[in-house]
Amino acid sequence: MPGRRPNLTRRGLFRGMAGGAALLGAGVPGHAAASSSRVLQVEPPPEVPRAETLVVCAADHAFAFGDAGWMNPFLPGMSQSGVQFAFEPLAMYHVLTGETVPWLAAEWAYDDDATELTVGLRPGITWSDGRPLTATDVVATLRLLRDGPASLRAAAAVQDRFLEARASDDLTVLLRFRNADPRFFHDVLAAAGDRALPIVPAHVWAEQDPETFRNIDPEQGWPVVSGPYRLVADSADGRLWDRRDDWWAATTGFQTLPAPRRILWRPRYDDSHLARLAVDAEVDTTPPLTPSRIATALSIAPSLTSPTGAEPPFGAVDWRPLVLGFNAQLAPWDDPAMRRAANHAIDRAELVRAGELGRGQAATLPFPDFPAFETIAADLAPLLERFPVDAYDPDQTTALLRGRGYVRAPGGVFARGGQALTLPLVTAPEHVGVAAVLVAQLRRAGIDATVETPPDAPGRIAQGIAVAWLWPHGGGVRDPYLTLDRYHGRHAVPTGETALSPARWRDSAFDAIVDRLLTLPPEGEDAGAAVIEAMAIWLADLPEIPLVQTFSRIPLGTRYWTGWPDTATGRDPASWRA
Incomplete structure (x- = not known):
């Protein structure tokens, strides 16, 4: 990842945040930035030993948190730097095992x-301010x-599918949908x-504008959370979360308290710096690294492991x-024949062998390789x-391009009407290995492909x-x-x-098939037939x-912490998830 190298040490970050000085907030992307107003001032946090502090690098905001001064879980620009465990969901679905774990529900x-x-x-269940979490909070969040x-975040699915909810008593929520919707609980809740879908306290959010509410005010005890940690310091350089020993799940006997007394969340850095921080045990876990980077880190740091231990692929299959x-x-590229031409220029075996050092898996369908998809993958084999x-x-690439009027020029690139056939790509730094091989394959086939890793790539794609x-x-x-709904015409x-x-x-x-599929029980034969038709x-x-399955190749430090989730336990250790 291009950009400046942070000159920040762990000790310096603790010192700066523990001083209780006024911390300045930057603007969440797409929202107004703070000026020099005080957005969080707390008493100096108590000293917590490194051995009791979990240090994590975020997976999204690079080099600095652009959302400092905000803790609004509904804003698209919010980083996953604590918001994912501060506001708890009704249930958790474990993608590696297919197990649903009830939580608030x-x-x-x-x-x-x-x-x-x-x-x-x-x-x-109680909020961090001592008030009970009830059905009223769930209803207010959905409304x-x-x-x-x-x-x-989550609004589109709620608006498309949800009609109304009411609390029949403090512990019971009744929801009505626009149509039959047997997937709503797992898809949305x-x-x-x-x-x-984070459940937020109605007594805090009732009079707030969800687009402009910062949800940080120490004098009022904001953010009020249900999760096991409270925010004690917040800046562009990092966030400190301290354990709440009065967490409802511990006091009711549902869960034990998490071991870390403190979580220090740091921004994302370039790939090489992330690896060095993990090797030096300055951080305990990071976002995914490239196959070569994590293999090197594991080989030189005995205290590091991965979701698959010391063995490839060094990560759990991702859902994307x-x-x-x-x-x-x-x-x-609006022409299906042109997209098929590009597809037949791609050698997926080479993408895995050269782009992922043989530590990956080809993909021919747009679905993750999870147990829940084994049956449908078999049903789609004839297609x-x-x-x-x-x-x-x-050769098929050449035939398809010639059928669209392209002629291969002396330089090897196809052209039509004097214009070369170009394909400019954007990607993320962790995918540059696959990208380099893909670009070479497309160019060999006569498509002038290029690739760059701009920091605003997600915005370019979305727009x-x-x-x-x-x-x-x-x-x-x-x-x-x-x-399938990703490809619905309403998008x-x-x-x-x-x-x-x-x-x-x-x-x-x-679109009509996908609309019908929504109303069908997912385990039924009619749903399977609709998927094949679509x-x-x-x-x-x-x-x-589809090119390859994505793996979350995450270094996991064992110098200070053991018992990490891994593929053997069927749990995803990615820190940015709930």
């Missing part, structure tokens, strides 16, 4: 036609998202992957396969014979400024619906507007090209 049940859902909360702008995506509104996405066939991208895409973790907003799903592809027949359209048009 103790139970839930749909009515016979899946148009209503009843959720029962655990007794004894906040239903009635607020669609740009808020349960945390899974990077998705979570890596794809070659296109803005389907921009010529010439992959009809649409051989995995076929590396440069359609990027022509194409090498990026992990989210979607379903329990069944295919949320993945195909004009280029220049921010899209919740960036492909900007539209097919009315596909995927036949998707594979024919190929709005995005």
